[in-house]
Amino acid sequence: MNPTKSASVGNSETPAGARRDTLSIVDNRTGRQYEIPVKNDTIRPIDLRQIKVHESDFGMMSYDPAFANTASCASKITYIDGDKGILRYRGYSIEELAEKSSYPETAYLILHGELPTSEQLKEWNYHITHHTFIHESIKKFLDGFHYDAHPMGMLISTIAALSTFYPDAKDIFNPDSRRKQTYRLIGKMPTVAAFAYRHCLGMPFVYPDNDLSYCGNFLNMLFRTTELQYRPNPTLERALDVLFILHADHEQNCSSTAMRGVGSSHVDPYSATAAATAALYGPLHGGANEAVLRMLVEIGSVNNVPAYVKSVKAGEKLLMGFGHRVYKNYDPRAKIVKRVAYEVFDVMGRNPLIDIALECERIALEDEYFVSRRLYPNVDFYTGLIYQSMGFPVTMFPVLFAIPRTSGWIAQWQEMLLDHEQKISRPRQVYLGYDLRSYVPLDHRS
Ligand code: CMC
Numbered sequence: 441m442n443p444t445k446s447a448s449v450g451n452s453e454t455p456a457g458a459r460r461d462t463l464s465i466v467d468n469r470t471g472r473q474y475e476i477p478v479k480n481d482t483i484r485p486i487d488l489r490q491i492k493v494h495e496s497d498f499g500m501m502s503y504d505p506a507f508a509n510t511a512s513c514a515s516k517i518t519y520i521d522g523d524k525g526i527l528r529y530r531g532y533s534i535e536e537l538a539e540k541s542s543y544p545e546t547a548y549l550i551l552h553g554e555l556p557t558s559e560q561l562k563e564w565n566y567h568i569t570h571h572t573f574i575h576e577s578i579k580k581f582l583d584g585f586h587y588d589a590h591p592m593g594m595l596i597s598t599i600a601a602l603s604t605f606y607p608d609a610k611d612i613f614n615p616d617s618r619r620k621q622t623y624r625l626i627g628k629m630p631t632v633a634a635f636a637y638r639h640c641l642g643m644p645f646v647y648p649d650n651d652l653s654y655c656g657n658f659l660n661m662l663f664r665t666t667e668l669q670y671r672p673n674p675t676l677e678r679a680l681d682v683l684f685i686l687h688a689d690h691e692q693n694c695s696s697t698a699m700r701g702v703g704s705s706h707v708d709p710y711s712a713t714a715a716a717t718a719a720l721y722g723p724l725h726g727g728a729n730e731a732v733l734r735m736l737v738e739i740g741s742v743n744n745v746p747a748y749v750k751s752v753k754a755g756e757k758l759l760m761g762f763g764h765r766v767y768k769n770y771d772p773r774a775k776i777v778k779r780v781a782y783e784v785f786d787v788m789g790r791n792p793l794i795d796i797a798l799e800c801e802r803i804a805l806e807d808e809y810f811v812s813r814r815l816y817p818n819v820d821f822y823t824g825l826i827y828q829s830m831g832f833p834v835t836m837f838p839v840l841f842a843i844p845r846t847s848g849w850i851a852q853w854q855e856m857l858l859d860h861e862q863k864i865s866r867p868r869q870v871y872l873g874y875d876l877r878s879y880v881p882l883d884h885r886s
Contacts, residue, residue, distance in 0.1 A: 469493050482511055501868050507692075508765070513700065513862065517550060517851050518691040525769035529689060530554070538776050543684035544568060544654050547626060547847035550689050551854070565654075571627030572648035572657065575605050578632070582639050592721045592838045594636040595629075596714050602628065603710035610708045612857060621709045622850050629843045630654070634661030637836055646670075655680040658843070663831065675787045676830055679780050680840075683823060686773040687841050689848025693765075695719040695726065699849040700856045701865040709853060716849045717842050723760070726820075726841040730834045732761035733824035736793040736800075745799040753809045761821030762804060763813070773819040781826050788829040797825060 463483055465474045476487040489499035504510045519528040527534040530549050537546055541555075548556045548564050556564055581601055585594050603609060606624065611617040635645050638661075646661045649670065656677045660670040690696070698719035703712040720726035735757075739748045752759045764771060785791060801817055804810040827837050856862050 465491070467491055467493075480514075485510075501870070503870055507697070512692060512697065512865075513856065513859065515691060515852070515855060516553065517848070517855060518689045520691055520766050522764070522766035522768050525767060525772045527690075527772045534686065534772055535776065538682050538685050541685060542653070543681050543688065543844060546685045546688050547844070550847050550851045551622065567623040568627045568654065569648075569650050569657075571623040572631050572650070574602075574628055574631050574635070578602070578605070579635065579645060582632075582635050585636075585639060587640060587642060589636075589640065590835050591633065591636040591640060592717070592727070592835070592842070594639070595633055595839055595842060596717045596721065598632045598636070599625075599629075599710055599717055600714035602632075603708045603714075606708075606710065609710060612706060612708065618709070618854060618857075625709065625713060625846050625850060629846050630658040631661060633836075633839045633843055634658060636839070637662055637833075640833075640835075653677065653681070655684065673787060675783055679784050679826060679830070682776065682780055683826065683840070684844035686776060686819060687844040689845070689851060691766075692852075693725065694722070695845065696849060696852045699853050700862075703853040703856055704862060704865040706864075709850065712853055713846060713849055716845075720842055720845065721838055726838045726845070728760055728818070728820035729824045729827070729837040729841060732797075732820055733793070733828060733834050733837065735760045736796045736824075739796050739800070742795050742799045745796060745803060749800070749803050749807065753807070759800065759804060759810075759815070761817055761824075762810070763815040764818045767816065767818065768814040770816045771818040774817045774821055777819060777822040777826065781822050781829075784826050784829050788831075791825045791829045793828070794825055797822065 461478045462475045463478050465476065466472070467474070470493055474491060476483055485502040488502060491500040502510070517530065519531070520526065529537060529546065530553055532549065541549075544565055545556060545561055548561065578598060578601065582594060582598060602624070606621065608617055609621045631648055638645050646664045649657050649660050652660055652670070652672065656672040659672040659677060659680065664670040695716040699712050699716035702715040703709070723731040739745060748757070749759070751757050781794065785794070801821070804815065824834070824837050827840055828834070832840065
């Protein structure tokens with residue numbers, strides 16, 4: 441980048457043939473002009489550092505709370521076009537994957553970049569299935585939680601505890617070790633989740649059944665009682681599989697950013713996944729599915745929807761399950777979830793809360809407040825209705841998000857580790873606090 445003496449920047453377009461992939465900046469404080477490179481429609485904020493008023497200045501930074509317009513990495517995993525409502529994993533549309541793929545196959549795709557051959561898929565399923573058991577001491581650990589502990593809290597702590605069982609996981613630059621931890625994490629998440637659920641009910645833990653599918657086995661560990669062999673309902677098993685596909689990755693959201701940020705200190709993947717799961721727990725992220733259901737129960741009837749929407753517009757509440765940082769159109773996952781909801785209702789009976797949800801959606805999609813802010817239903821709006829119909833308590837909803845998102849987190853973590861441009865995550869700040877001042881002894885303070 442070359443600082444040059446002031447030159448006014450006109451609005452006229454660059455003549456054909458004279459195009460340069462640079463951005464010219466005029467600092468009106470000094471009259472200096474700078475030309476900085478543009479690549480992939482981005483500039484590098486470090487190029488701004490040379491912009492100074494005085495030689496002793498630190499230099500200019502970019503200020504972007506919540507990373508609203510900052511790309512923190514380059515990625516080849518997931519593509520989103522928020523205006524058009526497009527979501528693709530490794531180039532494959534979410535609609536096609538939801539129709540034709542399975543969660544384990546999609547997880548393979550996300551992690552490896554390509555769909556597996558039948559041999560690769562067989563091997564993948566074998567390894568995932570053979571890492572579903574957890575150490576017996578983990579059971580004792582889970583037993584220590586109170587009966588009404590939130591399963592997300594149990595999941596976060598138990599994933600973190602797994603790092604103490606697998607010290608080999610610290611060998612993060614060894615591909616064999618990474619592969620092994622990947623099998624373990626994807627294989628064990630449903631087991632830990634199901635055990636947390638059973639603990640809350642005071643029911644004995646159900647061990648994994650290797651003859652069942654990934655989702656079938658999860659349902660087995662959750663719901664089996666006295667049957668000799670649990671047979672999942674195929675519609676419910678497939679519904680869960682589709683929901684898991686839809687939740688597998690979503691590029692640089694809050695939890696993936698946590699995974700990358702924490703992982704950038706080179707901690708083991710269990711500790712990083714625990715951090716990502718904690719980020720997911722919040723009601724603005726993966727905890728929204730639980731919050732939606734609580735909201736629908738609070739609204740109580742279709743007649744109360746207008747009053748609730750009025751309070752949202754007055755800024756008193758949020759319409760949970762609406763809005764998205766990236767989607768300014770219908771979340772493509774929400775459309776698929778809505779369809780799956782009716783398939784589940786055909787088996788389990790219609791969830792009466794669906795009428796309240798549909799009325800919220802109808803009013804919101806016509807209302808100027810929501811239209812002008814481009815607030816549409818997101819993935820969490822209808823998932824809770826499905827989970828409730830399938831017999832899950834609301835506290836399990838974010839857990840059902842965390843299980844499939846594990847594949848996305850590991851893919852993001854691995855991509856970060858192998859990216860030579862990445863370093864320990866360490867943002868700057870704009871300090872607006874006090875300048876140096878002297879300590880005041882306690883008896884001199886007013
Ligand atoms: N209800 C009412 N108003 C809303 C909502 C909502 N759900 N979402 C955004 N707004 C308003 C917001 O108040 C703001 O209005 P104004 O311009 O007058 O200040 C405007 O819309 C822009 O919102 P924002 O907060 O700047 O948007 P954001 O990108 O920072 O937040 C969000 C995105 C998802 C956190 C937010 O839309 C939200 O809180 N939604 C409800 C929680 C939710 O459903 N979360 C799940 C997200 S999808 C799955 C996932 O990522 O886990």
